[in-house]
Amino acid sequence: MSQGTGPVPTTTTNAGAPVLSDENSLSVGADGPIVVHDNYLIEKMAQFNRERVPERVVHAKGGGAHGTFKVTADVSQYTCADLFQPGRVTPMLARFSSVAGELGSPDTWRDPRGFALKFYTQHGNYDMVGNNTPVFFMRDPMKFQDFIRSQKRDPKTHLRSHNMQWDYWTGSPESAHQVTWLMGDRGIPKTWRNMDGFSSHTYMWINAAGAKVWVKYHFKTMQGIDFLTDAEATELAGSDPDHYLADLHSAIERRDLPQWKMSVQVMPFEDAAGYRFNPFDLTKVWPHSDYPLIEVGQFTLDRNVENYHVFIEQAAFEPSNLVPGVGTSPDKMLLGRMFSYPDAHRYRIGTNYSELPPNQPIVDIHSYAKDGAMRHTPANTGAVYAPNSYGGPSAKEQQLTDPASFSTETAELVHHAYTAHAEDDDFVQAGNLVRNVLDDAARERLVGNIEGHLRDGVEAPIVARAVEYFTAVDKDLGENLRSRMGVGDR
Numbered sequence: 001m002s003q004g005t006g007p008v009p010t011t012t013t014n015a016g017a018p019v020l021s022d023e024n025s026l027s028v029g030a031d032g033p034i035v036v037h038d039n040y041l042i043e044k045m046a047q048f049n050r051e052r053v054p055e056r057v058v059h060a061k062g063g064g065a066h067g068t069f070k071v072t073a074d075v076s077q078y079t080c081a082d083l084f085q086p087g088r089v090t091p092m093l094a095r096f097s098s099v100a101g102e103l104g105s106p107d108t109w110r111d112p113r114g115f116a117l118k119f120y121t122q123h124g125n126y127d128m129v130g131n132n133t134p135v136f137f138m139r140d141p142m143k144f145q146d147f148i149r150s151q152k153r154d155p156k157t158h159l160r161s162h163n164m165q166w167d168y169w170t171g172s173p174e175s176a177h178q179v180t181w182l183m184g185d186r187g188i189p190k191t192w193r194n195m196d197g198f199s200s201h202t203y204m205w206i207n208a209a210g211a212k213v214w215v216k217y218h219f220k221t222m223q224g225i226d227f228l229t230d231a232e233a234t235e236l237a238g239s240d241p242d243h244y245l246a247d248l249h250s251a252i253e254r255r256d257l258p259q260w261k262m263s264v265q266v267m268p269f270e271d272a273a274g275y276r277f278n279p280f281d282l283t284k285v286w287p288h289s290d291y292p293l294i295e296v297g298q299f300t301l302d303r304n305v306e307n308y309h310v311f312i313e314q315a316a317f318e319p320s321n322l323v324p325g326v327g328t329s330p331d332k333m334l335l336g337r338m339f340s341y342p343d344a345h346r347y348r349i350g351t352n353y354s355e356l357p358p359n360q361p362i363v364d365i366h367s368y369a370k371d372g373a374m375r376h377t378p379a380n381t382g383a384v385y386a387p388n389s390y391g392g393p394s395a396k397e398q399q400l401t402d403p404a405s406f407s408t409e410t411a412e413l414v415h416h417a418y419t420a421h422a423e424d425d426d427f428v429q430a431g432n433l434v435r436n437v438l439d440d441a442a443r444e445r446l447v448g449n450i451e452g453h454l455r456d457g458v459e460a461p462i463v464a465r466a467v468e469y470f471t472a473v474d475k476d477l478g479e480n481l482r483s484r485m486g487v488g489d490r
């Protein structure tokens, strides 16, 4: 807050009329009762009672900033999306977050971190709502709600419970890859500036000729990856619970602008069906040896928001915000998220959430939406229905990207896991991460973090299951954990 220099304006009501006092209610004589027709007092009390919107059901604690995305390479052979064309510069908004903690929770609790980007493109808003890990805990949206409940608070005690967390994880072996990331160094980044971001999901890119490829996005921090140990994070949770929020804000204020390089992995459309594991399975990464990174561009966060509530709390990111040139994939998680986010926004910040400042596109809107609470832009003046004879908008079907046409087969409706690929397995990639990516010191921190987590209220049968789970990930890791936890051999 800066000290004002000009003349101090007169306080007004929300309707703009001058108010007579900031401090004293209207009363019957100096010592008599206050009166209900003191409109300004009532307005103040009523507005205050409604100041909060519900916090996000997940990713409640977060912060962000405005930025600029610049394309530095030529990927037009893969996508015709306007924002990815050579040299293009696109304004954007980023929001980083933790998943399970509430709005006031400490930044440094171990958790995946959200990495949500909104690009204000010439073809409407494009949202990339990812995390700081390239994989996730499950591959079917049916399991998301159960997973989140296991990470939030116990219904009886209202305490977070490591027992619930490990019960869920060890009962869901497809979580092994993500849990290994989470328990390792990436589980507590040093700051938001020191973490990478990933789409995690596979998307479709479509070029101007209509040719399709599969892509995964990577955003590499240019500040360098860095992390906190369990002990450092615990200390900060007490001494500086808003550590990430403060760090991002102050870096931008001192013009030490954080930047991320964007690359994609590109898989030819035809490779997907015969690939050795299901490439749309969100618990898997694509090895870079098969699909190397291809440079796209970089973004810079260059402006703090003017008001946290308006631009960050009311920001509505949604994987369903796609633009021509980008489509979905058969990733069931991505398809599930297409419904969930707009639905969450309608509940949390209202039907007309897309009119709020952070969510407004920079292009004109010609939709057939109309009315509803808090509406402030009129519906089309030509006509409010289609088709019409009065100049109302008309969809140009040839411009659509046909996002769902990944298969021409007519499928029967089934409740079924993905069909098997030769190397689908829940533990192989987690094991590769432990053996081939981590060094000895990182492996030691990983097992120490797992031990610390398990010793915090996890019941014996679930500890035994966790030992089996990590033995399946990596034999040595499992044995190390077994002896540290004093669990007997099977």
Ligand code: HEM
Pocket: 055, 056, 057, 058, 059, 062, 095, 096, 097, 113, 114, 115, 116, 129, 130, 131, 136, 140, 141, 142, 144, 198, 199, 200, 201, 315, 316, 317, 333, 334, 336, 337, 340, 341, 344, 345, 348
């Ligand atoms: C936030 C649902 C999986 C990243 C949210 C929100 C919901 C939700 C309801 C709150 C939205 C709001 O109120 O603004 C789901 C469902 C999932 C899923 C149903 C699985 C089927 C994922 C995955 C990722 C992810 C796999 C990352 C790859 C995020 C992020 C936010 C978020 C970053 C916060 C966005 C922001 O900053 O406002 N999710 N989620 N979610 N989710 Fe998910």
